[in-house]
Amino acid sequence: MNHPIAEIFSQGEEVITGQVADTNAAWLSQKLVQMGFVISRHTAVGDKLQDLSDLLTEISNRADFCICTGGLGPTVDDLTAEAVSQAFACPLQLDSVALAQIERYFIARNREMADTNRKQACFPRGAIRIDNAWGTAPGFAIQHKRCWFVFVPGVPTEMRHMFIEQIQVELERRFVLQVDKLVTIKSIGIGESDLQQKLNEFSLPERVQLSFRAAPDDVQTKLLFSADTADSEINSCVNQLVKKIGDEVFAVEESNKPSIDLVSVIAQLMAEKQYSLSVLETVTQGLISAKCIGQEWLQDSSYKQSIEPYIAQLGITRQDDLAQVAIAIAKQLKLTLTADLILVQLYLGDKEQLQAKEKSIVLYNVLQTPHGIYQNTIAVVGPIKRKQNQAAIRALDLLRRYLQKHAFNPIK
Amino acid sequence: MNHPIAEIFSQGEEVITGQVADTNAAWLSQKLVQMGFVISRHTAVGDKLQDLSDLLTEISNRADFCICTGGLGPTVDDLTAEAVSQAFACPLQLDSVALAQIERYFIARNREMADTNRKQACFPRGAIRIDNAWGTAPGFAIQHKRCWFVFVPGVPTEMRHMFIEQIQVELERRFVLQVDKLVTIKSIGIGESDLQQKLNEFSLPERVQLSFRAAPDDVQTKLLFSADTADSEINSCVNQLVKKIGDEVFAVEESNKPSIDLVSVIAQLMAEKQYSLSVLETVTQGLISAKCIGQEWLQDSSYKQSIEPYIAQLGITRQDDLAQVAIAIAKQLKLTLTADLILVQLYLGDKEQLQAKEKSIVLYNVLQTPHGIYQNTIAVVGPIKRKQNQAAIRALDLLRRYLQKHAFNPIK
Numbered sequence: 172m173n174h175p176i177a178e179i180f181s182q183g184e185e186v187i188t189g190q191v192a193d194t195n196a197a198w199l200s201q202k203l204v205q206m207g208f209v210i211s212r213h214t215a216v217g218d219k220l221q222d223l224s225d226l227l228t229e230i231s232n233r234a235d236f237c238i239c240t241g242g243l244g245p246t247v248d249d250l251t252a253e254a255v256s257q258a259f260a261c262p263l264q265l266d267s268v269a270l271a272q273i274e275r276y277f278i279a280r281n282r283e284m285a286d287t288n289r290k291q292a293c294f295p296r297g298a299i300r301i302d303n304a305w306g307t308a309p310g311f312a313i314q315h316k317r318c319w320f321v322f323v324p325g326v327p328t329e330m331r332h333m334f335i336e337q338i339q340v341e342l343e344r345r346f347v348l349q350v351d352k353l354v355t356i357k358s359i360g361i362g363e364s365d366l367q368q369k370l371n372e373f374s375l376p377e378r379v380q381l382s383f384r385a386a387p388d389d390v391q392t393k394l395l396f397s398a399d400t401a402d403s404e405i406n407s408c409v410n411q412l413v414k415k416i417g418d419e420v421f422a423v424e425e426s427n428k429p430s431i432d433l434v435s436v437i438a439q440l441m442a443e444k445q446y447s448l449s450v451l452e453t454v455t456q457g458l459i460s461a462k463c464i465g466q467e468w469l470q471d472s473s474y475k476q477s478i479e480p481y482i483a484q485l486g487i488t489r490q491d492d493l494a495q496v497a498i499a500i501a502k503q504l505k506l507t508l509t510a511d512l513i514l515v516q517l518y519l520g521d522k523e524q525l526q527a528k529e530k531s532i533v534l535y536n537v538l539q540t541p542h543g544i545y546q547n548t549i550a551v552v553g554p555i556k557r558k559q560n561q562a563a564i565r566a567l568d569l570l571r572r573y574l575q576k577h578a579f580n581p582i583k
Numbered sequence: 584m585n586h587p588i589a590e591i592f593s594q595g596e597e598v599i600t601g602q603v604a605d606t607n608a609a610w611l612s613q614k615l616v617q618m619g620f621v622i623s624r625h626t627a628v629g630d631k632l633q634d635l636s637d638l639l640t641e642i643s644n645r646a647d648f649c650i651c652t653g654g655l656g657p658t659v660d661d662l663t664a665e666a667v668s669q670a671f672a673c674p675l676q677l678d679s680v681a682l683a684q685i686e687r688y689f690i691a692r693n694r695e696m697a698d699t700n701r702k703q704a705c706f707p708r709g710a711i712r713i714d715n716a717w718g719t720a721p722g723f724a725i726q727h728k729r730c731w732f733v734f735v736p737g738v739p740t741e742m743r744h745m746f747i748e749q750i751q752v753e754l755e756r757r758f759v760l761q762v763d764k765l766v767t768i769k770s771i772g773i774g775e776s777d778l779q780q781k782l783n784e785f786s787l788p789e790r791v792q793l794s795f796r797a798a799p800d801d802v803q804t805k806l807l808f809s810a811d812t813a814d815s816e817i818n819s820c821v822n823q824l825v826k827k828i829g830d831e832v833f834a835v836e837e838s839n840k841p842s843i844d845l846v847s848v849i850a851q852l853m854a855e856k857q858y859s860l861s862v863l864e865t866v867t868q869g870l871i872s873a874k875c876i877g878q879e880w881l882q883d884s885s886y887k888q889s890i891e892p893y894i895a896q897l898g899i900t901r902q903d904d905l906a907q908v909a910i911a912i913a914k915q916l917k918l919t920l921t922a923d924l925i926l927v928q929l930y931l932g933d934k935e936q937l938q939a940k941e942k943s944i945v946l947y948n949v950l951q952t953p954h955g956i957y958q959n960t961i962a963v964v965g966p967i968k969r970k971q972n973q974a975a976i977r978a979l980d981l982l983r984r985y986l987q988k989h990a991f992n993p994i995k
Contacts, residue, residue, distance in 0.1 A: 189612025200601025
């Protein structure tokens with residue numbers, strides 16, 4: 172059975188002039204793909220009535236479903252309802268329930284409704300209203316030719332609520348949807364091309380689509396299984412790939428379950444073991460700690476621009492093995508800090524190499540634990556903010572590996 | 584004289600399925616608008632040859648310039664050159680210079696070029712090649728009917744380099760462009776609607792377009808002046824608005840000059856005065872420090888989950904005036920820390936209010952300086968990451984105001 176075809180269309184100057192990237196289209200696409208639609212096109216236009224009208228006519232001939240964001244506000248630039256009216260030859264009509272809702276919205280905020288807000292209660296004849304509990308403008312839906320159109324505000328929170336609370340269930344009613352199952356294997360410490368290389372030798376069944384994505388905080392292997400694949404087959408396939416990739420895998424995420432990131436994996440393990448953590452940062456300059464926002468197991472952290480005081484205190488000269496310097500610092504901190512785990516992120520190079528985006532820098536991460544000392548040595552490259560982010564993620568990943576008992580053998 | 588019409592078109596599964604928002608389209612739109620183009624449409628499609636080909640034909644009839652990103656890679660999904668060949672009826676031809684460039688790319692990395700990479704050196708007859716010093720795939724450009732088309736890789740860094748280094752100058756040669764002048768007034772501590780309210784009474788000349796944008800780290804007032812506006816008129820207009828908005832303005836950015844953010848403003852002033860800074864963070868949990876990445880005036884920072892030790896040391900009970908608690912802590916730190924300035928970001932409420940996105944929390948920021956103590960009290964609301972970011976920005980803004988001598992009167 173074929174998947175129904177969907178298009179997404181955004182109206183508004185801030186998208187067309189590039190002030191904001193079209194995050195509404197990305198969010199809606201993910202939702203619709205997960206539900207079983209095939210997305211054929213995204214389009215964004217500005218405030219020109221004829222452009223809007225022409226586009227609606229085009230879409231009505233080639234898609235089964237179209238969701239349009241933006242253009243429902245009270246100003247002269249908001250033209251969506253008028254464009255629909257023109258394209259589908261159905262006059263605008265005042266919806267008294269919508270008008271009452273808009274009036275109530277303003278009364279509740281001790282504000283007066285302006286005359287311009289009235290137009291937000293006018294919909295094309297034949298449309299059904301979609302209530303908006305999160306803002307002024309209701310949305311509406313209408314069928315034209317082959318396509319069921321839904322029109323919602325461009326404000327992301329309003330749009331997402333209306334989609335999840337009302338539109339999604341209506342789509343499930345109107346369309347026969349086969350839900351493909353998406354599984355995302357998340358890994359850290361392996362590049363996208365090495366990952367592809369490792370998995371090249373796997374011959375996956377035809378019903379499985381494999382793709383890769385390098386995100387800022389992890390590298391993802393995505394497996395899309397067609398709707399009729401048995402869970403046992405999915406699990407078997409995923410497990411084989413996880414085993415093949417190895418310790419770099421920190422999570423396996425299913426599309427119909429909550430998203431998982433590195434900090435959430437660490438948080439669950441820290442809670443199970445009831446451990447607390449202290450952090451000393453250098454090049455990450457507070458980012459390791461910031462990424463753990465709201466996590467109560469992070470007791471304290473500090474950033475030092477110069478670690479000379481520590482080195483002097485320990486009688487070490489910089490010519491020594493720098494990984495050993497990091498270990499000596501961690502042991503010293505153990506004497507004064509009370510947390511169960513101490514993470515030290517250390518950079519001992521010069522500032523010029525840190526700032527130069529084409530130069531890579533070497534970092535030392537050391538984790539002092541009840542089971543001994545764990546460490547890793549990594550290189551990061553790129554603009555300073557990228558170096559900072561990579562450094563923070565790789566330091567946290569050392570903690571993850573220890574907690575998942577995949578860490579290197581402890582050294583004394 | 585009319586502005587030429589441009590369209591932007593992206594090809595690739597990761598955009599159409601929503602895995603990534605189309606940041607290429609946003610970046611290109613900003614550049615093109617600044618150069619003097621009018622953007623009429625953004626489109627994104629997947630890997631279907633017919634969709635691509637149809638779209639190219641449509642665009643050739645309605646736009647003067649079109650830039651297309653994606654689809655130039657070596658895999659079976661990369662169909663851009665083939666779609667152009669089909670749509671514009673010009674066969675693909677091997678470009679031996681391009682082939683040599685691609686071979687050299689692989690040799691330099693000790694890798695073998697695969698057969699599939701050969702197709703990246705095949706362009707439609709009549710196209711000119713656009714070299715890519717940053718990746719494997721060269722781009723190409725071709726005129727068809729009304730429209731000059733440029734095809735570049737979808738990888739953002741490659742695309743941006745090729746645009747800035749080669750395409751921009753070619754556009755200036757091919758089109759008569761009137762450069763509208765964009766000035767962005769950046770402010771912190773005032774909401775978008777209050778900003779609009781303040782500026783409502785201004786009657787701006789017709790040639791000036793006013794718009795607003797709420798970004799994560801600031802609120803922006805954007806003024807777009809048509810190309811023939813004299814600099815003196817621009818300056819006069821901008822100065823009036825800055826004066827009207829007030830101290831919340833931290834920077835005025837012109838579109839043809841480097842971008843300015845809060846930390847860069849602070850950095851310039853810290854360098855002028857040769858000050859150093861220490862930071863104590865609570866709810867921001869390292870983010871204030873992380874935002875100052877690479878800044879040498881930030882000497883050290885620390886995060887404490889519990890500030891009970893400080894409070895006990897000072898003999899203060901929590902029932903006291905909490906702003907005074909923050910001041911007492913800052914004074915105490917002055918005794919042990921060596922930096923010229925000490926910034927204390929303090930949250931004394933409970934964790935539940937911090938986590939609950941609909942609940943707002945009250946924060947105290949105190950800055951200990953050679954001129955006395957400065958402070959502000961602010962409220963932030965939203966999901967925890969938004970609270971964290973707002974808290975960090977507002978604490979840094981206290982530092983900015985002191986440095987720009989706009990701070991409140993010092994208190995002892």
